[in-house]
Amino acid sequence: KTNFKIAVLSGDGIGPEVVAESIKILDAIAEAFHYQFEFKYGLVGAEAIFKTGNPLPDETLEICKESDALLFGAIGDPSFDNNPDAKVRPEQGLLKLRKELGLFANIRPLKTYNSLIEKSPLKKEIIEGTDIQIFRELVSGIYFGEKFTDEEAGYAYDICKYNREEIAPIVHMAFQEAQKRRKKLTLIDKANVLDTSRLWRKVCKEIAAEYPDVELDFMFVDNAAMQLILNPKQFDVIVTENMFGDIISDEASVIGGSIGLLPSASIGHENAMFEPIHGSYPQAKGKGIANPIASILSTAMMLDYLKLDHAAEKLRASVEYAIENKYVTVDLNSEQPYSTSEVGSFIADYI
Amino acid sequence: KTNFKIAVLSGDGIGPEVVAESIKILDAIAEAFHYQFEFKYGLVGAEAIFKTGNPLPDETLEICKESDALLFGAIGDPSFDNNPDAKVRPEQGLLKLRKELGLFANIRPLKTYNSLIEKSPLKKEIIEGTDIQIFRELVSGIYFGEKFTDEEAGYAYDICKYNREEIAPIVHMAFQEAQKRRKKLTLIDKANVLDTSRLWRKVCKEIAAEYPDVELDFMFVDNAAMQLILNPKQFDVIVTENMFGDIISDEASVIGGSIGLLPSASIGHENAMFEPIHGSYPQAKGKGIANPIASILSTAMMLDYLKLDHAAEKLRASVEYAIENKYVTVDLNSEQPYSTSEVGSFIADYI
Ligand SMILES: CC(C)[C@H](C(=O)O)[C@@H](O)C(=O)O
Ligand SMILES: CC(C)[C@H](C(=O)O)[C@@H](O)C(=O)O
Numbered sequence: 280k281t282n283f284k285i286a287v288l289s290g291d292g293i294g295p296e297v298v299a300e301s302i303k304i305l306d307a308i309a310e311a312f313h314y315q316f317e318f319k320y321g322l323v324g325a326e327a328i329f330k331t332g333n334p335l336p337d338e339t340l341e342i343c344k345e346s347d348a349l350l351f352g353a354i355g356d357p358s359f360d361n362n363p364d365a366k367v368r369p370e371q372g373l374l375k376l377r378k379e380l381g382l383f384a385n386i387r388p389l390k391t392y393n394s395l396i397e398k399s400p401l402k403k404e405i406i407e408g409t410d411i412q413i414f415r416e417l418v419s420g421i422y423f424g425e426k427f428t429d430e431e432a433g434y435a436y437d438i439c440k441y442n443r444e445e446i447a448p449i450v451h452m453a454f455q456e457a458q459k460r461r462k463k464l465t466l467i468d469k470a471n472v473l474d475t476s477r478l479w480r481k482v483c484k485e486i487a488a489e490y491p492d493v494e495l496d497f498m499f500v501d502n503a504a505m506q507l508i509l510n511p512k513q514f515d516v517i518v519t520e521n522m523f524g525d526i527i528s529d530e531a532s533v534i535g536g537s538i539g540l541l542p543s544a545s546i547g548h549e550n551a552m553f554e555p556i557h558g559s560y561p562q563a564k565g566k567g568i569a570n571p572i573a574s575i576l577s578t579a580m581m582l583d584y585l586k587l588d589h590a591a592e593k594l595r596a597s598v599e600y601a602i603e604n605k606y607v608t609v610d611l612n613s614e615q616p617y618s619t620s621e622v623g624s625f626i627a628d629y630i
Numbered sequence: 631k632t633n634f635k636i637a638v639l640s641g642d643g644i645g646p647e648v649v650a651e652s653i654k655i656l657d658a659i660a661e662a663f664h665y666q667f668e669f670k671y672g673l674v675g676a677e678a679i680f681k682t683g684n685p686l687p688d689e690t691l692e693i694c695k696e697s698d699a700l701l702f703g704a705i706g707d708p709s710f711d712n713n714p715d716a717k718v719r720p721e722q723g724l725l726k727l728r729k730e731l732g733l734f735a736n737i738r739p740l741k742t743y744n745s746l747i748e749k750s751p752l753k754k755e756i757i758e759g760t761d762i763q764i765f766r767e768l769v770s771g772i773y774f775g776e777k778f779t780d781e782e783a784g785y786a787y788d789i790c791k792y793n794r795e796e797i798a799p800i801v802h803m804a805f806q807e808a809q810k811r812r813k814k815l816t817l818i819d820k821a822n823v824l825d826t827s828r829l830w831r832k833v834c835k836e837i838a839a840e841y842p843d844v845e846l847d848f849m850f851v852d853n854a855a856m857q858l859i860l861n862p863k864q865f866d867v868i869v870t871e872n873m874f875g876d877i878i879s880d881e882a883s884v885i886g887g888s889i890g891l892l893p894s895a896s897i898g899h900e901n902a903m904f905e906p907i908h909g910s911y912p913q914a915k916g917k918g919i920a921n922p923i924a925s926i927l928s929t930a931m932m933l934d935y936l937k938l939d940h941a942a943e944k945l946r947a948s949v950e951y952a953i954e955n956k957y958v959t960v961d962l963n964s965e966q967p968y969s970t971s972e973v974g975s976f977i978a979d980y981i
Binding site: 421478 | 725779860
């Protein structure tokens with residue numbers, strides 16, 4: 280297959296700017312490798328609320344379902360953040376998209392670059408050489424369990440629920456990834472308190488029998504929050520449930536010092552979405568200073584997913600070349616910064 | 631009042647060693663300030679399971695209920711950690727103790743010491759000057775909500791539940807603490823996803839009206855996990871629910887680089903417990919290398935609680951004197967380390 284339908288949901292803030300660079304890159308790749316990418320654009324997030332009243336219009340969902348893969352920018356707008364009572368919110372679009380497309384595995388690689396190590400808030404000897412792959416379950420747990428508020432009586436609840444079928448697929452993916460890497464998988468949970476965590480442990484242990492070459496260990500989430508700072512190098516692949524994954528993966532994303540470089544993939548049985556992990560960063564919108572590399576590396580993950588291995592390899596090499604030569608935006612090089620589009624063009628040209 | 635009943639639950643691992651130093655200190659304070667402390671000892675944790683089969687024997691609970699305050703060591707033993715299927719576990723003793731005594735507010739101060747700043751995993755310019763007080767709700771939420779596992783069907787759930795009465799008391803405490811400090815309170819929640827978080831926000835906003843001099847702000851827990859590493863100085867007082875508090879307070883505890891110094895208090899309407907935040911650290915048991923300062927500073931928090939302000943002040947000054955003069959254990963001074971009991975005696979003598 281050489282012809283691909285790509286859904287493009289740029290969203291809010293710097294989303295459109297960084298996604299534009301990904302598209303520039305895909306055009307360069309199409310030319311170099313003789314592929315065809317057909318882009319279809321959809322509204323999502325605050326942008327979609329302003330224009331249609333709906334953070335995920337049906338039309339957008341249709342475009343996504345018909346696509347081979349989906350490029351996502353970012354969502355979120357200060358007008359909603361400052362108004363927690365707003366009934367319709369950009370986040371709802373993202374959560375609905377995950378659920379409707381069944382994107383059960385959120386994958387976040389955390390890699391450090393030697394040339395950028397001094398950007399880390401952690402001391403060099405602690406962060407140097409860290410290379411972690413986090414698998415977060417994305418469509419179940421307390422995010423999607425029953426919720427209830429009784430305004431009168433003043434009480435509320437949220438139910439965290441998991442069944443075996445929701446746990447097993449992502450655990451298999453994480454074991455398979457560990458097999459390709461340093462062969463260590465850590466389940467992060469709170470099995471000393473939660474029934475759902477005990478179920479995760481049980482399922483992981485059962486599945487472990489199919490991957491005898493991978494060492495499986497368990498870590499309580501509170502301890503994991505400490506260990507990520509004290510000794511991040513101890514981790515290889517991490518797998519965890521939705522809420523713990525939200526917290527732990529965000530914590531992990533800053534220890535490398537280069538959140539503007541970090542990509543993510545959200546994979547389902549039939550669809551897949553690729554998204555930089557930095558948010559919409561509204562303060563930088565329209566200034567041409569946003570770092571496009573997280574979006575571009577998300578595009579590389581998309582090429583992996585589409586099994587365009589050579590293209591993915593070439594793209595990653597081009598990104599590393601740009602980083603090593605300091606052809607980067609102001610967040611990574613304040614002395615001689617390049618603009619969002621200059622960095623994108625440099626990488627595209629190198630391809 | 632000059633006569634106090636103190637329950638002593640030393641627990642497992644290094645618990646007994648560090649609590650012994652707290653008692654040494656209290657004896658010195660009794661002499662210097664003409665108070666009387668009457669100590670009653672109770673079993674808890676793995677120790678209690680081995681001797682009685684119960685991680686919190688009724689007798690222990692009785693001693694606690696009759697006390698003016700409770701000194702706690704640590705719980706946990708490798709024989710349980712390596713056996714996650716054990717039905718009776720040391721943690722159950724701790725959770726039951728919190729619930730039975732109604733210890734709804736877990737308070738953890740995080741202070742950095744200039745002489746120890748180089749121990750932090752964070753860069754000096756980031757951590758220097760950090761001074762945070764965390765209030766974690768301790769007897770409700772997902773820890774104590776209904777739990778259920780259906781082994782056959784392979785599913786499980788945990789319910790996170792809060793009502794206004796469970797939220798308000800700790801929020802008041804946190805506001806009052808903020809008034810005495812830099813007048814900033816941050817609620818950490820996940821109000822973009824959880825109904826219980828939205829209730830927390832609502833209750834906090836209502837209560838804020840009674841503390842017009844305190845600035846209240848809100849932060850999502852995933853962002854908080856990042857901000858604690860990127861810029862911990864932005865925080866003054868933090869308040870949060872049970873599970874988020876478990877994760878965030880453990881993360882916070884390591885950024886200062888001196889977890890062996892950090893105390894905690896768990897306060898209820900009628901009882902109060904004081905506990906070093908480091909765990910049972912079984913590898914160090916019986917070696918005389920455990921740092922007693924976290925336990926000793928927990929004892930200082932107990933003196934605050936008993937309104938023995940002069941004694942508390944004197945004790946804190948003595949601890950700072952020991953730290954500034956490097957009269958500390960091997961974790962903080964590897965060149966010329968002192969033993970657990972030498973450090974305790976040094977501080978007691980100084981009093
Ligand atoms: C926007 C929010 C609902 C979302 C989440 O919590 O999953 C975000 O934090 C993320 O991690 O993608
Ligand atoms: C031992 C465990 C149940 C406990 C908790 O999660 O509350 C511990 O982590 C703590 O923070 O005191």
